[in-house]
Amino acid sequence: MRTVAFHWSGGKDSALALTALLDDESVVVDRLVTTVLRESSASTVHEIPVDLLQAQADSIGLPLQTVVIPGPGLGGYVEAMDAAATRMRREGIDTFAFGDLCASGVLDHKVAQFAPLGIEVLEPLWGLTSHECVERFLASGIRAVTVVVDAAVLGPDGLGVGLDHDFFADLPAGVDPCGELGEFHSFAHDGPLFRRPVDFELTAPRRFEQEIGTTDGMRTYTYWLATPRGRR
Known part of the structure; x- marks a missing residue:
């Protein structure tokens, strides 16, 4: 154990x-x-x-x-x-x-x-492909929204979007459906994992840059971010 x-x-x-x-x-x-x-x-x-x-x-x-x-x-x-x-x-x-x-x-x-x-x-998900992971996520009933997106992939209107069938189907060609290359990040707030929904709201989108070390050296990436906050 x-x-x-x-x-x-x-x-x-x-x-x-x-x-x-x-x-x-x-x-x-x-x-x-x-x-x-x-x-x-x-x-x-x-x-x-x-x-x-x-x-x-x-x-x-x-x-x-x-x-x-x-x-x-x-x-x-x-x-x-x-x-x-x-x-x-x-x-x-x-x-x-x-x-x-x-x-x-x-x-x-x-x-x-x-x-x-x-x-x-x-690593419980390690053997899954990104497509298999998406299918398992959609079947799980977990609810999540986008809170960070790579500005080279999605615009600010891509923030606060629920991760459902339409979201994954509408991703641009070449984007990893799980966002494994940093294309997007999410906030999970409801579903069978949770005893009750997590109440939140998102701040207005803001644009920021971040230097990230890669196998090709340091690279600068630009993102859109909408920070989740507890409702006042």
Whole structure:
């Protein structure tokens, strides 16, 4: 029996992978873990505020542990996560689980990071293609909306859109249907995984640029972002 800390992004793939883990009798999901930026108190990549991450966790029925990344960007991620992983291992966590697909190519990197700390890596969606993942997501009943889109792929009108059959059918040619190349990110807010819907609203769209390290060196990407907020 594995004792798992699930690395929760707040998006569709996280919700789908967590659903699979909760149905797996060989594992016990002990907690959700999310990295948050010190400056903004919001999750990395998706920029979901901590209060909404907590609302998601409360609705799912699992405790949330945040790991603060000093930044900027993902600066200090490895050091902060290694320290948190060492503490979690002492608390009985023996496995970290993620919602990655094999198109992301991150599994070897994560194994190399966490295996020396005595922690296995589990990827419930790893064997799925992006198309298979989309079909499983649509069948799951999980509801999610877009909160970040690559400006080279979608405009600001692509934000706040529900991830349904029409959304995936209307994606431009060549776009990974799961957004595995960063084309879009989402916020999961309802469905069988949740005991109750997570109430939220989105801020007005804003455009921002981010430098990201790739196999070809640093590249600048431009995104549209609509931050989910708890309703006032």
